[in-house]
Amino acid sequence: MTVPFRNPTTTLPASAIEGEIQGSQLAADAIDGKLITGSTIRTAADGKRILLTPEGDIILFSGAASETAPGELVTGITSDGSEMQYGYLVLKPPTHGPHTPPEITLSVGPEGEQYHTLGPLNLMAEAGQGYATVTGILTVTDDVDVFGTLHVGGRRVPVPEEWTTLTAGAWNTTPSLTTYQSLRIGTDGTRAYLDGAASTKTAYSSGGQNAFTIPPELRPLKNHYYAAPRATSGSPPALGCLVQPSGVVVIYTSSAVATSDTYDFTGMSWPLD
Incomplete structure (x- = not known):
């Protein structure tokens, strides 16, 4: 297409242009097109x-x-x-x-x-x-919040979770000597562990009592046997503690245990896998 004039003061309506505009340079305030x-x-x-x-x-x-x-x-x-x-x-x-x-x-x-x-x-x-x-x-130089399970090399990373309670049986999870922590159970996802002390509800002098029950998700795969030390003066100085896959914890003694006696279970721990 050839424009029939070169007067820069002359305007040409856009509707009058059909086809191509060719040139070495085009200067305009706005160009609208598809x-x-x-x-x-x-x-x-x-x-x-x-x-x-x-x-x-x-x-x-x-x-x-x-x-x-x-x-x-x-x-x-x-x-x-x-x-x-x-x-x-x-x-x-x-x-x-x-x-x-x-x-x-x-x-x-x-x-x-x-x-x-x-x-x-x-x-x-x-x-x-x-x-x-x-x-x-x-x-990471600040806090990291993980909502879910964290694994490294295919193994779960221990992350402490909230404490939870055990179901009381023949023993009270709040000890007679109340300056001690009431018995509770925690986990880091890889192991479960007990913290605190407890006392029997009924005095006994031999055999075992089904003291309390561990929540299902925190129970061991096999039996574990521990010694629970006495927190108060007197004897026996320690009691046998059997933690079973069923979740039932049995406390054994060969001499008299009174309701006023307090025994500490802190540090008892077992793997969850």
């Missing part, structure tokens, strides 16, 4: 700006005099040497000074796994599995 195609598109000639390259990359300039390299948002395709190709995206900010800028990489693996790489850390989300694997060295 598609703009070019070798390079930029928001400014210098200073803080964004540049779109023909390769589909976005180059980010901070406009600072100290900038040594622009930032980038780069996408592309990698291949495993066969017909399989994987998309990736890399984002890094502009560089100011001699230091290497941080970089975030997102990519897809051959089995559909999703990789999220941030510096030395790599988070891989298994396709359709609902969990992620993190590799790399991570140092």
Whole structure:
């Protein structure tokens, strides 16, 4: 199309233009259209700006005099040497000074796994599995809250949980000598452990009493036998304590045990696996 005049003061309605407009440079306050195609598109000639390259990359300039390299948002395709190709995206900010800028990489693996790489850390989300694997060295200088189970090398990491109570049987879980902690049970997920003291409800001088019952999730897989030391003066100095997989704890004696006697069970512990 040829415009029949070159007078810069003359206006031409947009509705009068059909087809292509060709030239070495086009200057306008606004260009509205459905598609703009070019070798390079930029928001400014210098200073803080964004540049779109023909390769589909976005180059980010901070406009600072100290900038040594622009930032980038780069996408592309990698291949495993066969017909399989994987998309990736890399984002890094502009560089100011001699230091290497941080970089975030997102990519897809051959089995559909999703990789999220941030510096030395790599988070891989298994396709359709609902969990992620993190590799790399991570140092945390503040609190970490874990809602669920934490494993390292396939083994559960001990994390103390809230104390819970035992079901009283022939013994009171609150001892007669109340300056001692009432008997309770805790766990770190790998072991269960008792803390505190208790006293019998009924005096006895031989055999065993089914003293209390451990909650199902904290019971041992096998029998464990301990000595419970006496917290008050007198004898016997200790009682036998059998912790069973059924959860029933049996306290044995060969001499008289009174209701006023207090025995300490602190430190008795057993594995949960």
